[in-house]
Amino acid sequence: MRKKITITAIFTIFSMMFMLLPAFASEAQAKDRLGWVGPVYTELSDSLNRGFKAYYKKTYGKELEITFVKPGGWPVCLDKVRAWGGKPDADVFLGAGAPAHEVLMKEGMVIPYKPKDWDKIPATWHGMKVKDMGHYWTCFAPWIVTNLYNAKVLKKLRLPPPKTWNDLLNPIYRGNIVHTLPYASGTMHETVEILLQGFGEKEAWTYLRLLAAQLPRFSTGSTDTTHITSRGEIPIGIAQPQMNAMVARRDGYPVRDLLPDKTILVPEAVALLKGAPNEKIGKIFLDWLFSMEGQKSVLEGGYFAARNDIKFSVWEKEGVKMAKHAKKALGVDSFWDLKVGFIEYDLDLAAERWDKVNRFYEYEIYRKWGKLKRSLFLIEEVEEEIKAAKAGKADVTKADAKIKEARKLFEIDGAYAAARLAASKARAFLVAP
Amino acid sequence: MSRSNLSLATVLWLIIGVLVIYPLSVLVIESFKITESGGWGISNYLGFFKDAYYLKTFGNTFLLSIMVLITTTLFGIPLSYILARYRTRGKTVFTALILLPIVLPAYAGIFAFIIFFGKYGTVNLLLMDIGIIKTPINFIYGMHGLVFIQSLHMLPFIVLSLSAGFTNIDPSFEEAAEVAGASGFRRFFTVTLPLCTPSYLAGAVIVFMWPFTDWLTPLILGQIDFLPSVSYINIAYHFTDVHRKYMGIVAVVVSSVVCISLFLIARSWVERKKYTGLSKGTTSEGRVIEPGSFLKVSSYLYMGFIAFLVLLIPIVLGLSAFSRRWVFEPFPTYWTLENFRVILTETPGMIKNSFLFSGVALFFGIIFGLPAAYIIVRTNTPGKNAMDFVITLMLAFPGIAVGVSYLLAFWDTIPLARYWIIMPLALFARRLPYFLRMAHSAYLQLDISLEEASEVAGANKFKTFMYISLPLLIKGVLIGVVMFFIMAFQEISTAIFLYRGGWETLPIGIYLNWHRGMEFGVAAAMAFLMIVIAFILLLIISKIGGGILKAAWGPGGT
Numbered sequence: 002m003r004k005k006i007t008i009t010a011i012f013t014i015f016s017m018m019f020m021l022l023p024a025f026a027s028e029a030q031a032k033d034r035l036g037w038v039g040p041v042y043t044e045l046s047d048s049l050n051r052g053f054k055a056y057y058k059k060t061y062g063k064e065l066e067i068t069f070v071k072p073g074g075w076p077v078c079l080d081k082v083r084a085w086g087g088k089p090d091a092d093v094f095l096g097a098g099a100p101a102h103e104v105l106m107k108e109g110m111v112i113p114y115k116p117k118d119w120d121k122i123p124a125t126w127h128g129m130k131v132k133d134m135g136h137y138w139t140c141f142a143p144w145i146v147t148n149l150y151n152a153k154v155l156k157k158l159r160l161p162p163p164k165t166w167n168d169l170l171n172p173i174y175r176g177n178i179v180h181t182l183p184y185a186s187g188t189m190h191e192t193v194e195i196l197l198q199g200f201g202e203k204e205a206w207t208y209l210r211l212l213a214a215q216l217p218r219f220s221t222g223s224t225d226t227t228h229i230t231s232r233g234e235i236p237i238g239i240a241q242p243q244m245n246a247m248v249a250r251r252d253g254y255p256v257r258d259l260l261p262d263k264t265i266l267v268p269e270a271v272a273l274l275k276g277a278p279n280e281k282i283g284k285i286f287l288d289w290l291f292s293m294e295g296q297k298s299v300l301e302g303g304y305f306a307a308r309n310d311i312k313f314s315v316w317e318k319e320g321v322k323m324a325k326h327a328k329k330a331l332g333v334d335s336f337w338d339l340k341v342g343f344i345e346y347d348l349d350l351a352a353e354r355w356d357k358v359n360r361f362y363e364y365e366i367y368r369k370w371g372k373l374k375r376s377l378f379l380i381e382e383v384e385e386e387i388k389a390a391k392a393g394k395a396d397v398t399k400a401d402a403k404i405k406e407a408r409k410l411f412e413i414d415g416a417y418a419a420a421r422l423a424a425s426k427a428r429a430f431l432v433a434p
Numbered sequence: 435m436s437r438s439n440l441s442l443a444t445v446l447w448l449i450i451g452v453l454v455i456y457p458l459s460v461l462v463i464e465s466f467k468i469t470e471s472g473g474w475g476i477s478n479y480l481g482f483f484k485d486a487y488y489l490k491t492f493g494n495t496f497l498l499s500i501m502v503l504i505t506t507t508l509f510g511i512p513l514s515y516i517l518a519r520y521r522t523r524g525k526t527v528f529t530a531l532i533l534l535p536i537v538l539p540a541y542a543g544i545f546a547f548i549i550f551f552g553k554y555g556t557v558n559l560l561l562m563d564i565g566i567i568k569t570p571i572n573f574i575y576g577m578h579g580l581v582f583i584q585s586l587h588m589l590p591f592i593v594l595s596l597s598a599g600f601t602n603i604d605p606s607f608e609e610a611a612e613v614a615g616a617s618g619f620r621r622f623f624t625v626t627l628p629l630c631t632p633s634y635l636a637g638a639v640i641v642f643m644w645p646f647t648d649w650l651t652p653l654i655l656g657q658i659d660f661l662p663s664v665s666y667i668n669i670a671y672h673f674t675d676v677h678r679k680y681m682g683i684v685a686v687v688v689s690s691v692v693c694i695s696l697f698l699i700a701r702s703w704v705e706r707k708k709y710t711g712l713s714k715g716t717t718s719e720g721r722v723i724e725p726g727s728f729l730k731v732s733s734y735l736y737m738g739f740i741a742f743l744v745l746l747i748p749i750v751l752g753l754s755a756f757s758r759r760w761v762f763e764p765f766p767t768y769w770t771l772e773n774f775r776v777i778l779t780e781t782p783g784m785i786k787n788s789f790l791f792s793g794v795a796l797f798f799g800i801i802f803g804l805p806a807a808y809i810i811v812r813t814n815t816p817g818k819n820a821m822d823f824v825i826t827l828m829l830a831f832p833g834i835a836v837g838v839s840y841l842l843a844f845w846d847t848i849p850l851a852r853y854w855i856i857m858p859l860a861l862f863a864r865r866l867p868y869f870l871r872m873a874h875s876a877y878l879q880l881d882i883s884l885e886e887a888s889e890v891a892g893a894n895k896f897k898t899f900m901y902i903s904l905p906l907l908i909k910g911v912l913i914g915v916v917m918f919f920i921m922a923f924q925e926i927s928t929a930i931f932l933y934r935g936g937w938e939t940l941p942i943g944i945y946l947n948w949h950r951g952m953e954f955g956v957a958a959a960m961a962f963l964m965i966v967i968a969f970i971l972l973l974i975i976s977k978i979g980g981g982i983l984k985a986a987w988g989p990g991g992t
Contacts, residue, residue, distance in 0.1 A: 221658075233761040
């Protein structure tokens with residue numbers, strides 16, 4: 002009896018599966034289709050999805066099915082397009098800044114297209130490129146590389162919000178700053194590049210070494226950073242897309258934007274993929290994206306709109322909910338009215354040394370992170386001891402010279418072990434000058 | 435060795451060829467590509483082993499594996515003994531609870547522990563509020579946290595396998611030992627434990643392999659100096675640095691080699707020491723002891739402790755699921771159903787996809803796994819060991835490698851990846867070892883003489899299988915089915931590389947929402963939903979199978 006029940010049960014399950022199979026098969030072949038690939042947040046893709054579908058229905062009287070593939074940050078998306086090898090499974094590359102689009106262009110993975118309202122997008126802004134003059138890519142959602150902080154946690158810890166890059170090195174922030182690895186996030190890479198170009202290479206690497214010692218851990222990506230910061234686990238997040246503060250604020254998190262003294266613009270852009278299966282609809286989408294209606298969908302999706310002929314206050318009256326938060330977050334009525342401290346950013350140099358910079362960070366800072374911290378902490382300890390000894394009128398000339406040598410070994414040469422050794426020697430000089 | 439066995443084996447080999455060997459060889463071939471010249475050679479491997487950093491990650495991973503295995507074993511032996519032997523109330527509930535971590539995507543658990551044990555997590559904030567500590571205690575960031583979280587995640591595997599072992603021991607062996615004067619600890623260490631070795635090893639191998647394949651746990655904790663995490667970062671984020679990608683692939687291949695070697699050693703051990711009784715002088719419940727009151731109380735306390743740690747995951751995720759803006763507070767203050775509204779109204783497809791893909795994968799798994807286990811254990815078909823080897827290879831390959839290799843292999847020449855069927859196929863291939871291992875050890879413990887008797891009595895092979903083997907195997911198979919479905923349900927590493935818009939499953943949904951940054955509530959709500967679904971599944975099956983315990987501790991267990 003039991004055997005029979007078991008066998009019947011198994012066969013029932015099997016046959017049910019067979020019956021269910023066709024029910025799940027995709028029946029949407031008759032619809033028009035459009036595919037996106039890119040790193041934009043789901044909130045934006047959802048908003049654009051709703052907006053464009055409605056527009057398509059209204060204008061062409063047909064249903065549209067939109068697929069969106071987001072395998073990860075933009076380097077991963079780029080790789081996905083590469084893996085497709087000229088037969089893309091999407092029509093439009095949605096999102097990512099200039100470096101990604103320059104690679105797409107150079108590797109021949111995109112084709113030029115000039116959307117209808119193309120001229121409403123500025124060509125450059127404070128020296129930063131906003132669109133490609135050959136129409137390969139056009140920015141639809143600009144943002145600035147910023148840092149975030151959790152106001153509630155900083156207040157409870159009685160820490161003032163850091164204002165400049167150098168503020169972040171203050172020992173009071175030790176253990177309260179987080180960022181990711183430049184090779185795990187486009188935004189973090191940009192930040193390293195900003196520092197390199199803004200402060201000079203030598204100074205920037207010194208800075209990054211010291212900054213690394215401030216972190217309790219690395220995050221896994223720039224969105225992970227946002228996450229950790231919003232939740233307050235670590236209250237200061239470095240290398241963040243600017244609109245994250247706006248969206249987090251709307252969601253009720255006590256997160257504030259920290260426009261640093263040196264930064265750049267990321268022109269989140271769109272491009273048409275070469276060999277796109279639905280090229281025609283892709284072009285219709287691009288036209289719509291730069292129309293007033295499309296740009297409103299961008300803002301409702303938690304990104305700033307790119308057109309230079311819009312005012313948040315006007316949109317707020319027209320019922321665009323996000324306009325209020327945008328105005329509040331930026332403090333100005335249009336994105337392009339922002340007063341910013343942009344550096345002169347050499348895009349070609351950045352693209353050319355992309356891997357080199359990442360590797361340097363990985364080999365010289367990340368891989369030696371443990372040694373780096375041990376070395377710096379010892380140096381700092383000995384420096385305190387020397388200070389105390391000096392106050393006690395002891396002769397610290399030799400120790401002082403040695404500890405300066407240790408600092409130099411650490412900051413300039415990145416020779417952490419040697420720096421640690423020098424610091425120990427300095428300490429020995431304190432005991433026996 | 436009959437002709438029907440041979441043709442069956444051929445069909446199975448064909449499937450393996452297409453779904454396992456072909457894509458993985460594409461990956462291995464990639465690992466020998468040289469970036470600079472575009473030629474072939476072993477320079478990637480030389481580079482890998484010359485690099486102190488990669489050696490360090492290798493050492494870290496190995497150390498982590500050992501620590502996780504020791505921890506799970508230490509905590510697992512008493513737990514499984516209690517569950518298998520003592521007559522205690524609420525055994526079913528405790529068992530289901532302790533199995534819970536495996537039904538969750540590992541990283542859902544990590545989120546819960548970060549919220550609870552994190553730097554400004556519930557525990558630290560409470561302790562700081564009371565004034566016991568001034569600065570937060572580091573509970574989870576570092577090796578110790580990884581060992582804790584991974585051990586809790588892998589504990590069920592040890593408990594399942596050891597309990598099955600304890601239950602299956604013929605009581606007469608232990609009774610004989612007791613009659614001969616050995617009792618208590620001596621009997622346990624000289625008779626009971628050694629008899630469990632095959633079952634234990636089946637679980638231990640899975641546990642040991644885990645740190646070599648789990649890239650997400652170390653990553654989320656910000657500890658990336660482990661082989662799988664390094665390979666993930668290198669493969670996923672190499673950008674234009676192709677050399678980095680190849681180093682990632684090499685890391686994947688190296689960890690796979692480690693896993694495969696370990697597996698082979700464990701298996702040869704099991705094969706050499708074949709512990710089966712001709713008749714099982716026991717009920718399906720095995721030997722049950724009525725513990726004394728001291729033992730009873732201690733067992734409850736112990737089970738309660740483990741159950742508490744496990745329950746933290748659904749409780750903390752539940753709190754997050756029904757709230758938002760949980761910042762720097764021991765407990766949330768703003769409650770809402772918004773997260774569930776988002777899931778049910780904006781992304782109902784994810785739930786459907788999860789069931790569809792795992793269901794179809796399970797279907798493939800059963801029609802492939804049962805004959806495969808049969809061929810491997812019961813026949814002398816040439817190449818059966820190779821078949822076992824290749825299938826287990828999938829267990830050792832990190833999901834990301836499977837995902838990448840499938841994408842490489844099934845795009846141009848065989849364009850399978852353009853259709854949704856690739857999702858269940860990949861899940862099937864990736865999770866197959868879980869089902870096969872169960873069926874395999876179930877077969878091992880089923881003495882062949884029973885089948886032979888049936889054939890002598892005139893039944894053909896199919897009839898023998900349906901009326902003799904299957905009913906006797908059914909518990910092992912049932913666990914296999916549950917485990918397979920659950921593991922397919924929570925799979926993310928492979929799926930994340932293969933999914934296309936509209937194919938998102940719940941774990942991918944969690945990942946995407948986590949990546950959106952702010953919407954942790956939605957991710958938590960999805961994880962919570964997964965726990966509920968998985969728990970209901972466990973309950974349903976425990977009803978069908980006359981109690982999950984019986985099913986789990988039957989002759990099949992891992």
